[in-house]
Amino acid sequence: MQIDFDFSGKHVVVFGGTTGINFGIAQAFARQGADVTVASRKQENVDAARAQLTSFGGRVFGVCADVRDFDAVGGAFEQAVAQHGPVDVLVSGAAGNFLCEAKDMSSNGFRVVIDIDLVGTFHVLRQAYAHLRRPGASVINITAPQSFIPMRYQAHAGAAKAGVDQLTRNLALEWGGDGIRINSISPGPIEGTEGFRRLMANDETERARALDAVPLKRFGTLDDIANLALFLGSPYAAYISGALIPCDGGGALESVKPPLEAAGRAATAKASKP
Ligand code: COA
Ligand code: NAP
Numbered sequence: 001m002q003i004d005f006d007f008s009g010k011h012v013v014v015f016g017g018t019t020g021i022n023f024g025i026a027q028a029f030a031r032q033g034a035d036v037t038v039a040s041r042k043q044e045n046v047d048a049a050r051a052q053l054t055s056f057g058g059r060v061f062g063v064c065a066d067v068r069d070f071d072a073v074g075g076a077f078e079q080a081v082a083q084h085g086p087v088d089v090l091v092s093g094a095a096g097n098f099l100c101e102a103k104d105m106s107s108n109g110f111r112v113v114i115d116i117d118l119v120g121t122f123h124v125l126r127q128a129y130a131h132l133r134r135p136g137a138s139v140i141n142i143t144a145p146q147s148f149i150p151m152r153y154q155a156h157a158g159a160a161k162a163g164v165d166q167l168t169r170n171l172a173l174e175w176g177g178d179g180i181r182i183n184s185i186s187p188g189p190i191e192g193t194e195g196f197r198r199l200m201a202n203d204e205t206e207r208a209r210a211l212d213a214v215p216l217k218r219f220g221t222l223d224d225i226a227n228l229a230l231f232l233g234s235p236y237a238a239y240i241s242g243a244l245i246p247c248d249g250g251g252a253l254e255s256v257k258p259p260l261e262a263a264g265r266a267a268t269a270k271a272s273k274p
């Protein structure tokens with residue numbers, strides 16, 4: 001079977017789509033012929049993304065909206081649909097993060113990440129609902145491994161992304177009858193991105209440790225994530241909904257390895273005693 005990702009005539013909206021992983025996704029859809037809308041807070045990011053996406057030849061719309069502002073998100077969808085028509089693929093990936101131990105985190109620091117990642121995802125999906133093409137629309141949330149793997153300094157982001165995962169499942173259940181699919185991509189460490197820069201220590205030892213924790217022994221690329229998004233947005237994924245799909249070189253497996261190895265070593269030692 002030859003896989004042909006042809007998105008010509010399809011409207012793809014990427015919220016938080018002006019930089020990093022999400023912009024990589026927007027570029028991939030633009031390359032495959034989609035009419036793309038990108039949205040984020042900063043005008044300069046929207047302008048730069050729109051200029052780059054236009055070079056792929058398709059129709060591109062850019063709009064400023066903060067996902068924390070329900071009405072602004074609604075306004076962005078109104079404008080996008082007026083430009084390109086109903087939404088065939090929606091990617092929701094706006095996020096904020098920083099490293100901080102819970103005991104040192106202010107209430108507002110916790111709340112701001114919940115507001116952007118979790119409440120923002122709800123705003124985007126809720127405001128999109130009226131504009132999603134049905135049947136057939138595909139919604140893709142961008143989550144993160146800390147939603148299911150506890151990580152130090154990540155109480156806020158872990159809680160927020162765990163909420164995003166459950167929103168994926170709940171809305172897949174509620175909107176499935178409309179023919180709308182909803183899935184989550186959980187990227188591993190994607191080199192060159194803001195999230196990677198913020199979460200990885202800059203020294204070589206830390207970097208080597210992070211790399212060693214990935215079974216495939218390489219960091220991810222923007223294309224690794226974009227390729228999965230193309231698949232989930234396409235009819236080839238027509239029977240996939242409510243799924244959380246790690247795209248992480250197997251990193252989520254490695255993180256459960258240390259305790260299992262310790263238990264395994266103890267069990268092996270006990271079993272081998274004469
Ligand atoms: N450590 C501890 N607390 C921090 C922090 C840090 N590094 N950075 C921000 N905070 C706290 C602030 O102190 C503030 O709490 P306070 O009012 O009690 O002092 C709260 O978080 C909000 O900070 P503020 O800068 O006002 O929020 P903002 O809305 O302007 O920005 C962020 C939101 C902090 C998430 C910002 O980093 C951002 O916009 N990030 C988007 C890009 C990004 O994170 N990309 C990676 C995605 S994985
Ligand atoms: P990024 O470049 O900082 O991307 C974040 C995007 O969201 C930007 O376009 C940003 O643009 C927008 N944004 C931020 N706050 C917003 C808000 N309040 N309202 C609207 N838009 C907002 O980060 P990234 O590292 O590529 O991460 C992208 C996604 O992948 C996130 O969901 C992140 O959790 C996830 N992820 C990343 C990694 C990684 O290795 N990088 C790993 C796992 C998961 P503006 O600043 O213009 O608003």
